[in-house]
Amino acid sequence: xxxxxxxxxxxxLVLTIVGEYPVPVDRLWDAWADPRQIERFWGPPGWPxxxxxxxxxxxGRSDYVMTGPDGERSAGYWFIxxxxxxxxxxxxxGFAAADGEPNDEMPSMTMRYEFEATSDGSxxxxxxxxxxxxxxEQLVEMGMVEGATAAFGQMDDLLADLAAFAVGRATDATVxxxxxxxxxxxxxxxxxxxxxxxxxxxxxxxxxLGPDGWTMPVCEVAEQVGDxxxxxxxxxxDGNRFGFEGEMIDALPPTRAVTSERPIGSTDPGTxxxxxxxxxxxxxxxxxxxxxxSTEVRDEMLGTGMVEGMEFGYARLExxxxxxxx
Numbered sequence: 001x002x003x004x005x006x007x008x009x010x011x012x013l014v015l016t017i018v019g020e021y022p023v024p025v026d027r028l029w030d031a032w033a034d035p036r037q038i039e040r041f042w043g044p045p046g047w048p049x050x051x052x053x054x055x056x057x058x059x060g061r062s063d064y065v066m067t068g069p070d071g072e073r074s075a076g077y078w079f080i081x082x083x084x085x086x087x088x089x090x091x092x093x094g095f096a097a098a099d100g101e102p103n104d105e106m107p108s109m110t111m112r113y114e115f116e117a118t119s120d121g122s123x124x125x126x127x128x129x130x131x132x133x134x135x136x137e138q139l140v141e142m143g144m145v146e147g148a149t150a151a152f153g154q155m156d157d158l159l160a161d162l163a164a165f166a167v168g169r170a171t172d173a174t175v176x177x178x179x180x181x182x183x184x185x186x187x188x189x190x191x192x193x194x195x196x197x198x199x200x201x202x203x204x205x206x207x208x209l210g211p212d213g214w215t216m217p218v219c220e221v222a223e224q225v226g227d228x229x230x231x232x233x234x235x236x237x238d239g240n241r242f243g244f245e246g247e248m249i250d251a252l253p254p255t256r257a258v259t260s261e262r263p264i265g266s267t268d269p270g271t272x273x274x275x276x277x278x279x280x281x282x283x284x285x286x287x288x289x290x291x292x293x294s295t296e297v298r299d300e301m302l303g304t305g306m307v308e309g310m311e312f313g314y315a316r317l318e319x320x321x322x323x324x325x326x
Contacts, residue, residue, distance in 0.1 A: 002019045002020065002021055002152060002153060002155050002156055003017065003018070003019050003148075003149055003152050003153065004018045004019060004020050004123075005017070005018045006018075006145055006148070006149065008136075008140070008145075010133065010136065013129055013130040013131075013132070013133065013136055014127060014128065014129055014130075015127075015128045015130075015136070015140075015144070015145070016125065016126065016127050016128075017125070017126040017128075017148055017152070018123065018124070018125050018126075019123065019124050019126075019152055019155065020118060020121060020122070020123045021121050021122055021123075021155065021156070021159055022120055022121040023121055023122060023159045024117070024121070024122060025086065025115050025116065025117045025122035026086060026281045027122070027159060027162070027281065028115055028121075028122040028124060028159065029085065029086050029115050030165070030280045030281055031155065031158060031159060032056075032089070032113065032124075033054075033056045033085070033278050033279075033280060033285075034165060034278065034280060034285055035051040035054040035182070035184075035287060036164075036165060036174070036184055037158060037165055038051060038054070039051055039064075040154060040155075040157075040158045041151050041152060041154040041155045041158055042064065042066075042151060043066040043067075043151060044146075044147045044148075044150040044151040045150055045151075045154065046068065046069050047066040047067065047068050047069075047074070047147075048066065048067060049064045049065070049066045050064060050065050050066075050067070050176050050177070051063065051064045052064070052065070052176055052177075052180060052182075052289060053274065053276075053289065054276065054278075054287075055080065055252070055255065055256055055276060056080060056083060056085070056089065056278055057080060057083060057252065057255045057256070058080055058081065058082060058083055059080065059252060060079075060080040060252065060255070060256065061077060061078065061079055061080065062077060062078040062080070062091075063075070063076075063077050063096065063100055064076055064077075073098075074095070075095065075096035075097070075098070075100065075103075076093065076094065076095055076096055077093070077094055077095075077096045077100070077102060078091035078092065078093055078111075079091060079092040081110075082112075085279055086115065087114065087115055087116075088112060088113060088114040088115065089112070089113055090110065090111065090112040090113075091110070091111050091112075092108055092109075092110055092111075093108060093109050093110070093111045093128075094106065094107075094108030094109070095108075107130065107131055107132070107134075107135035107138065107139065108131070109128050109129060109130050109131065109135070109139070110128070110129045111126060111127070111128050111129075112126070112127045112129075113125070113126045113127075114127075165186070166186070166281075166282065167186040167188060167280075167281070167282030167283050168186075168282075169185075169186065170185070170311050171183055171184070171185040171307050171308075171310045171311040171314055172184055172185075172307070173302065173306075173307045175298070175302075176289070178295045178298070179291055179292045179293070179294060179295060179297075179298055180289060180290065180291050180292070180298070181289070181290045181292070181298060181301070181302065182287055182288070182289045182290075183287070183288045183290070183307060183310060184285065184286070184287050185285075185286050185310070185311070185314045186280060186282055186283050186284065186285050186286070187283050187284050187286050187314055187317055187318055187321070188282060188283040188318050188321060188322065189283055189284055189317075189318070189321035190279070190283075190284065191254055191255060191277045191278070191279050191284050192254050193284075193321050194277050194284045194286060194317070194321075195253060195254035195255070195277055196254075197317055197320065197321070198257070198275065199221055199222075199223050199257075200221070201219045201220065201221045203320065204216070204219050204221055204231075205219040206316070206320055207313055207314075207316035207317040207320050208231070208313050209233070209312070209313060209316065210233070210309035210310075210312050210313060211308075211309060211312050212312070213235060213236050213237055214233045214234065214235055214236065215233065215234050215236060216231065216232070216233055216234075217232055217233075217234050217241075218230055218231065218232035218243065219231055219232075222246075222247065222248035222259065223248075224248065224251065225248050225249065225250060225251050226247070226248065227247070227248050228245065228246065228247045228248075229245065229246055229247070229248070229259070230243065230244075230245040230264065231243050231244050231245075232264070242263070242264075243263070243264040244261050244262065244263055244264060245261075245262065245264050246259050246260040246261040246262060246270065247259065247260050249272075254277065255276060255277050255278070256274070256275065256276050256277070257274075257275045258272065258273070258274045258275070259272070259273050259275075260272055260273075261273055268293070269293035270293070271290050271291060271292050271293070271297075271301075272290075272291045273288055273289070273290050273291075274288065274289040274290075274291075275287070275288050276288075276289070286314070
């Protein structure tokens, strides 16, 4: 049984959950840091979670929705207030309204999760602090303890499934909802290296090329909020060209950048692309959450071979980083 204890202290307004697992501490940490993995256990059985944002840095935010068997939805958020990768993170946790904003009619709480090695694996200790006796009683009555026990009980299978998330796995895409896609790939290299490779024009034009046979004659990058970018590719075979342009609309270097994007010359609504870089075992998890203007555009995008083209680029990026150029 992975959960070794759940204790409550009504006088101190604290609920403590401890879990122990036969895996190294960095494997346990990655299960919380990687949105693909935390989705496998954050919601209890029958209520799987989907994370549309997961920024494991101070000042970052996570947004998720748990969906019940009859389509019921329960949304929540984290505001990350403190973190030391591999050791602990602390968040403000609360309920969200349908628009994703905090639901002020429900109580929020502070959660701190600490991670440590043990003689035969690793342990996490989660301490939740409530703002009042009433808030603690309300959430416990809503099934918080039973839900957490059932949810964390799913971690054994997840932690055993290393192959699904390890470095060396090709780029994958997950459909998050009717208009949103998340692509994911672990790239061998540090967060700082991968960030630079995305925002240095000389480096971008060397790896962001898709399949062999294409060049990037135009590479104008956006380095800070408000900057515009323009990328154009040309086929070495027939000279055909295409490209995209957009603007950086939010950034938290070196871990997060949000851009708008549309085909050059198009007046149709484009996409919003949220790039998140997270340190994990073996390198940096590169996630891009792409929000499309419609389901039709989402499906068209997936049908273009976009994911395969991204994999060609990430493979080049790894070779570039291995050469110590970046």
